Amino acid sequence: MTASAFPAVETCSSLGRENHTVVADLDGTLLRGRSSFPYFALVAFEVGGVLRLLFLLLVSPLAGLLYYFFSESAGIQVLIFATFAGMKVSNIESVARAVLPKFYLGDIHPESWRVFSACRRRCVLTANPRIMVEASLKDYLGADLVLGTEIAVYKGRATGLVRHPGVIVGKKKADALIKTFGEDRPDIGLGDRHTDEPFMALCKEGFMVPPATPDVKAVTSDKLPKPIVFHDGRLVQKPTPLLALLTIVWIPIGFLLACLRIAAGSLLPMPIVYYAFWSLGVRVYVKGNPPPPPQKSTGTTGVLFICSHRTLLDPIFLSTALRRPIPAVTYSVSRLSEIISPIKTVRLTRDRATDAAMIKKLLEEGDLVICPEGTTCREPFLLRFSALFAELTDHLVPVAMVNRMSMFHGTTARGWKGMDPFYFFMNPSPAYEVTFLNKLPMELTCSAGKSSHEVANYIQRMIAATLSYECTSFTRKDKYHALAGNDGTVPVKTNLKQNKVMGC
Template identity: 40%
Template sequence: MDMEGGDDDDQFVAAELEGWLLKDRDPFPYFLLVAMEAGSLIRAIALMLAYPVAWLLEKSAFFEEAALKLYVLIACVGLRVEEIEAVGRAVLPRFLAEQVRAAAWKTFSSFAPASSQRRLLISALPRPMLHSFVRNQLGAHHLIAPDLHATASGRCLGFLKRPPPHQDLHRRHLFNIPSSPASSRHEEQLLFSTTTPTLKYLGDLQFISSCARKKDGDEEAVCMSDLDSPVVFHDGRLVKRPTPAMALLVFLWMPVGFILAVLRVFLCSRAPHGWWPALARLFRIRIIIKGEIPGRAPGGKGMLLVCNHRTLLDPIFVSMGLARTVTAVTYSVSRLSEMLSPIPTVRLERHAQRDLQRLRGLVEKGSEVVVCPEGTTSREALLLRFSALFAQASDHIVPVAIRTHVSLFHGTSARGFKAMDPFFFLMNPVPTYELIFLPMLPPFMTTSCAAGDDGLHVSRFQVANHVQQLIGSTLGFHCSSFTRPDKYRFLAGTDGSVTPRHA
């Protein structure tokens, strides 16, 4: 549907987010994620308990907006607006992207944001929750959505600044009704300027599009790579979109899962190494081992096992796969994790020369050392850039490709309490590790680097890139040039640096 009312050089394509662009218009999952990630577990449970009341309000034609206000009050009151924005940047985009309707996105994205056409989205959800997703993944220039009332210090009061505008926005355009003079948002001032722009409104799809959707039954979600910007990094503990049924399942499982995780951690950390496979089977920890398990290096020397980094437990599962003890090198690991570790750990300082000498010393003593050159965990199907430090530490290097499978909780976090990462991973009903041992690198790639003759045959950077590509091709992961600071800058607003702690 086109509206002609101005110069064709100034065009907007407008669409409603909930109910048209997104498959499910229920806002509950997104408020639950805000309550859990920006608030606490208690706040999330309170929102879950309020769901029956909100559901009844939604079913009433007179109190539909009251359900949204109830969600906002419970999920947001007392939180800093910047914390809600952080969840909207790091957690929500993946769940929102999974709900984008393929047919709707094909129509909406056909209006290119180049030249004279601008995309505008209308939503009833609070602006801080959507701003990052709308700008980055959907490529929209403007978002018309309610803001949150906040104190001077930035604490949310739990109320929307104004009623959701999407119900009467397109009516004002269609019938040329001027916008309220009380509106202060820049987007609305631009949209409702003296020269009315051409508006291509795709909002409710009205009768024709609704009938077409029912006829086709097209509920297929868009492929993530088809969005303007794919979701590369994401945070948060929950694996699946927390619909009311899924959220109830998660909350009911949590006490059982936590007890199970504690048993898994403490029994495995105290049991002899030979008992680990039996304990893993007993507690339903699945380990899949592929490839040829490497023997010990000749001459009593040690070796480096170079892995991609999925969780903090990578070295422990590599040790289980080898059926012998290894040494894990760590950087920003909590003292609790070091205390509970059943294998030796050595802390690095992120000082190239000192770390290199420490790695060489371990290898020369005959230790088999697990090193993760990415420098941080990555839960996505991509590999961060590999540090080249390991290429100079040993001439016996074995790449190990690691894939993990979880059903309820992610075992990594950029913003959360990192000491809980292993517990969350082991809270899954059947946490799964897949280890693929690859052939040892040939001597011509490692000997000169280990001797310090970088560039004689193959440089340390070429070795690092080769190992990254080898692991990436084995797992089907994309090899990226992203680094640890890139990840933390996006997810947590920091560069990921940690102040060294001295014993």
């Protein structure tokens, strides 16, 4: 049977499919991209590091040769071995849950999604390892069933081999479909290549997805059933073979550059750090009217800067923008970050009375910065603000922070937080934009009768409006619930739109 025997997916009607079952391939079908290499590369880098990514890149020509000229199954087997051999299964599952969804959901084919989402029961049949794709497909795309290649495991670690019946391609896809559905034929089969035809022929209707052209745009996040608010991973862009090679080549250069940038920020006087950063390729943009340094002779307390939280470096770039060191209070900071930090950092105890007394004492000594979200978020959202700061002083200055990274994210949820500054500064030309908003009017402070929650909500809305962000009711705990894949992900789906201006 030739590919022309199946009509194009564009001819498939999505009306009246509420009780239908759809079975779709993944790469090139549900996704626009036909290559699974970027996703193997993400797992290789996030779990195994740069050396594992290098190993995968070195064997990828062999995998391609086998795939296109000898056996599709053998080519995929090479990628699986190079990526997974020796990895802890728990680490693979963690990356599949916290890192891959961001990249998978950014490449959904619009025509395939139109048909897939219209059906009541959704199944994905793929040659990729099930452990790698299942979390994204079930948690974010509403797949009811994922049939994929099963990797072999020994004592909690992947062996790099695959379990019987092997890599799920060609006739094995048809066998898997028969084993799962029996005589109950699925209504729609979606594929993109001739090796998908055996399982498509078993469906009542089969539709071929042609190779995506540049004008085929991915489905936007607002049209997907569940947006990703919290995610993890160091790589900003999906690592194609070329980008993976550039990343590997850049890492040693970038690390040395990061050390130089960190040394400049740590050792030079703060008034000239701004200029040192610019000379080293770190862009710092300052907007608004920063308040002047406090005058100790007046007897007033210092200003408390309320910052949106992008990375651990927020207080440092605030100090850079002000040309003077501003102490910061934080819930957690690594020892390495404390050592290299050019500003004073004070750990909060999470005991409200103790922390309040500590912050008041610090404000008596001068200005102070706090990030009341408590944790970072990469998406255009603000997390729920802690209201503690509103009770401690009336001298409140909101600060909207934005950063730009082209290669590495300067935040992580699973990795060592001490490396966050290094990864940020390893970007070829990272940037921070610091926007100082107007000082909070006295009539809007707690001294004027406002509750601490009202003050926190007002400040959060000010920052969100400046950045064109949305506010959510999510907390630090919600973030790690979402990353863990438990019921902490539920509010993301149900409350996102209605919490547009919600604060504490």
